Amino acid sequence: MVYENPDQVMIGLEVHVQLNKANTKMFCGCTTNYTDEEANTCLCAGCLALPGTTPVLNEKSVEYAIKIGLALNAEISDETDFYMKNYFYPDLGNGYQVTQFDKPIVKNGHIVIEGEDGELNVRIRRAHMEDDPGKMAHFGSIEKSTGSIIDFNRSGMPLVEIVTEPDMRTAKEARRFLDKLRSILEYLDVFDGSREGAMKADANVSVYLGTRVEVKNISSHKSVEKAINYEIMRQKDAHRKGKKLVQETRHYDEGRNVTISLRVKETADDYRYFPDFDLVPLYVGGRVEEIRAAMPELPDAKRERFVAQYGISDAHAKSLTSEKAFADLFEKVATKVDPKIAASWVADIVKGELNYRDLPVTKCDADDIACIIDLVGCKKISEESGVTIVRTMLDDGGKPDQIVAAKGLLMVGDDFLATAAKEAIAENPSAVADYRAGIEKALNFLVGKVMQKSKGKADARTARELVLKELGE
Ligand SMILES: [Zn+2]
Numbered sequence: 464m465v466y467e468n469p470d471q472v473m474i475g476l477e478v479h480v481q482l483n484k485a486n487t488k489m490f491c492g493c494t495t496n497y498t499d500e501e502a503n504t505c506l507c508a509g510c511l512a513l514p515g516t517t518p519v520l521n522e523k524s525v526e527y528a529i530k531i532g533l534a535l536n537a538e539i540s541d542e543t544d545f546y547m548k549n550y551f552y553p554d555l556g557n558g559y560q561v562t563q564f565d566k567p568i569v570k571n572g573h574i575v576i577e578g579e580d581g582e583l584n585v586r587i588r589r590a591h592m593e594d595d596p597g598k599m600a601h602f603g604s605i606e607k608s609t610g611s612i613i614d615f616n617r618s619g620m621p622l623v624e625i626v627t628e629p630d631m632r633t634a635k636e637a638r639r640f641l642d643k644l645r646s647i648l649e650y651l652d653v654f655d656g657s658r659e660g661a662m663k664a665d666a667n668v669s670v671y672l673g674t675r676v677e678v679k680n681i682s683s684h685k686s687v688e689k690a691i692n693y694e695i696m697r698q699k700d701a702h703r704k705g706k707k708l709v710q711e712t713r714h715y716d717e718g719r720n721v722t723i724s725l726r727v728k729e730t731a732d733d734y735r736y737f738p739d740f741d742l743v744p745l746y747v748g749g750r751v752e753e754i755r756a757a758m759p760e761l762p763d764a765k766r767e768r769f770v771a772q773y774g775i776s777d778a779h780a781k782s783l784t785s786e787k788a789f790a791d792l793f794e795k796v797a798t799k800v801d802p803k804i805a806a807s808w809v810a811d812i813v814k815g816e817l818n819y820r821d822l823p824v825t826k827c828d829a830d831d832i833a834c835i836i837d838l839v840g841c842k843k844i845s846e847e848s849g850v851t852i853v854r855t856m857l858d859d860g861g862k863p864d865q866i867v868a869a870k871g872l873l874m875v876g877d878d879f880l881a882t883a884a885k886e887a888i889a890e891n892p893s894a895v896a897d898y899r900a901g902i903e904k905a906l907n908f909l910v911g912k913v914m915q916k917s918k919g920k921a922d923a924r925t926a927r928e929l930v931l932k933e934l935g936e
Contacts, residue, residue, distance in 0.1 A: 471672045472695055474637050475629035476687075477665040478644060481595065482527045482621040483654050489594045489621035490518030490561070498658050502614035510619030512557030517741050524621035527653040528568050528592050529747060529754050531623055534647050534761055535587045537572025541748035545592075545739040554597035554613050562624075564736045567591035568747065569623075574647070575763070576639045579632065585640055586628040595620035598660075605714060606723060617660070629667060634691035637666060641684045642785070646762050650787050657823070668694040674708040678722050681715050690715035694722055765790055773802035782810040788824035789814060795829030800836045808836055808849075816853050826857060834863045842922055848872040875917045877925065884929040887912035898934065906930065 483495045491509035509516040532539045543566050547559040572587035597615040601608035625644065631637045641664060645656050654661055664687050669675040678694055681687045694713070701708050713722040760768070762784045769780040769790075783793045783806060792813070796805040813827055832853075839849045844867060852866045867873060887909050888895055897905035906927075913926040 468632050470670055470695075470699065472632050473629040473667075473669050473672070473675075474631040474634070474691060475667040476625075476627045476631070476637060476640060477667070478625045478627075478641065479595075479663045479665075480531070480623045480625065480648060480654055481658070481661045482524050482623060483658055483661055484652060485521060485523045485527060485621050487521055487523070488619040489521050489524050489592075490619055493619065495620060497616035500616060502612075502616060505616040506618070510556075511615060512618075518561070518739075520742065520745070521621060524592065525568070525745065525747060526750070526754060527621070527651070528590065528623050529751060530651050530653060530758065531625070531648065532569030532572065532590060533751075533755055533758055534651055535569065535572035535574055535590065535625070537569045537587055537590065539747065539751050540566055540568055540570065542566065542744055542746055543568040544744040545742040546736045547739050548593075548734045548736055550734055552596065553611070554599045554615070554618070556597070556615065556618060560593055560596065561739055561742070562593035562736075563591035568745075569625075574640070574643060576636065576643050578636055578639075583630070583636060585630045588626045588628050590623050590625040593622050593624055594618075595622050604716070629669075634688040634695070637691055638684050638688040641687060643762070645684075646785055646787075650759055650761050650765075652759070666691050666694070668698065670695060670698045671702055673698070673702065674710050676708065676711055676713060676722075678713045678715050679725065686715060686717055689717075689720055690722060693720060697722065762787075769793075769806075773797055773806065775803055775806040779806040779810045782814065786824065792824055792827060792829055792832070796832045796836070799829070799833035800840070804836055804840070805833070808832060812850055812853060816850075816857055820857055822857060831856060831863055838863065838867065842874060843867075844872045844874055845920060845922060847919055848874075872920060874920050874922060877929070880913060880917065880921055880926055880929050881933075883913045883916040883921075884909075884926070884933045886916065887930065888933050895934070 485495055487493060488495060488510055491507050493505050493507050493510055497505040509518065529539055543563060545561050546564040548562045549559045551558060567589040569590035570588070572590070573584050574587065576583050576585055595617050597613050597618040599611045599613050601611045603609065627640070631640060641662070645662060648654050649656055656662060660682065664681050666678045666681065666687060667675050668678065668691055676694060676698065678690050681690050693715075698708060709727060711727050712725045714725045715722050766777070766780045766784040769775055769783060770777055784790045789809065793805060793809045796809055809832065813832060817824060817826065835849045835852050838844045839846050844852075848867075851870065851872065852863050855861060855866045855870070856863070861869075891909060891912060894905045894908050898909070909930050910923065910927045913930060914921055914923060917926070
């Protein structure tokens with residue numbers, strides 16, 4: 464089936480990924496764990512680019528770049544090298560960024576995402592290694608700022624920039640690509656996506672096969688989606704009004720949800736790329752097979768295995784494998800209780816409650832979840848109470864049995880229910896008459912009265928059976 468794309472929207476992404484699990488920066492021994500440190504404290508002469516220092520390449524960052532390439536189904540270049548990309552910016556100590564040019568370490572890959580019309584293959588043109596500059600903070604908006612301060616802690620962080628072909632047609636597809644990529648990177652354990660600035664994207668957008676505009680440095684996936692939608696609208700509007708679009712770099716202003724022109728797009732020539740004379744060419748061919756052999760199971764493979772091994776639905780498997788931590792939690796719970804029930808509790812209830820509170824999976828213990836499922840399974844508590852326990856554990860802490868006792872969640876017994884059913888029938892003669900006249904809703908009303916008497920601590924199915932029994936059915 465040919466994808467309907469009458470507006471010829473083309474979206475390509477350049478994604479900057481911080482290899483923040485590499486422990487040390489790309490060319491020196493400074494830590495990559497600077498997030499909680501004071502500004503300008505995780506530094507050395509090397510990452511400040513003081514005269515007389517020379518870079519020493521961090522082997523781990525090369526290994527991570529290869530892992531990423533393999534996960535993106537790409538070719539790994541046997542020989543690769545580093546270039547200087549020259550430009551002036553206050554946060555760039557040495558006046559150039561170390562990057563790669565015509566021999567990127569990774570090229571010609573692809574990943575499959577959920578497109579608007581089924582599976583979509585997004586081609587990866589290349590992925591190359593580079594180092595991060597420092598970070599500037601502006602007083603006020605970037606356009607009208609009266610001053611800026613610089614923190615060099617980030618200077619020299621190892622990055623991999625992943626460049627796609629313009630294979631995406633909607634902002635939603637771009638967002639799904641980023642979600643999938645982030646999930647793969649977390650499975651690879653090369654970066655921690657929860658850290659500030661761990662992943663940033665530039666989006667190249669064009670409509671009607673016209674001029675391509677780049678929106679730079681968007682940090683959240685949600686903002687990427689919004690920025691692209693804004694850009695598509697802006698460009699279509701310009702076409703309608705006969706305005707000429709220029710090839711330029713734009714900035715996405717999150718607060719106002721607009722893109723603003725930063726500068727007319729520069730070309731590769733403007734950067735005067737030339738080989739970095741401090742760094743020799745790098746031959747990695749010998750390491751690739753060794754790294755391939757140690758690759759972890761990735762999301763797509765795990766999803767297929769979950770369906771085959773546990774007999775759970777593809778929708779549950781997809782939801783559980785979107786984050787490695789959820790997949791791990793599910794597998795632990797599935798060793799203790801029926802995997803299908805485990806899947807629906809972890810994917811439908813636990814994940815929802817965690818996301819609602821914006822809490823990490825580490826807040827949940829597999830034993831506790833299994834315990835709740837057991838309590839519901841042997842009818843000691845209702846399913847509703849099970850959810851209450853999950854919520855209470857996340858909000859206030861505590862163990863399931865403590866919460867059951869403290870909140871009095873144990874289900875009422877059948878004797879109590881039988882009495883409640885009798886009472887409900889005696890107290891509501893008109894509902895009984897309605898039921899006998901064939902009005903099915905009246906039965907639900909009576910069951911509801913029984914549930915009310917049990918204060919929600921009854922099994923609805925048992926209550927229904929008992930009401931029917933009392934009615935002589
Ligand atoms: Zn350093």
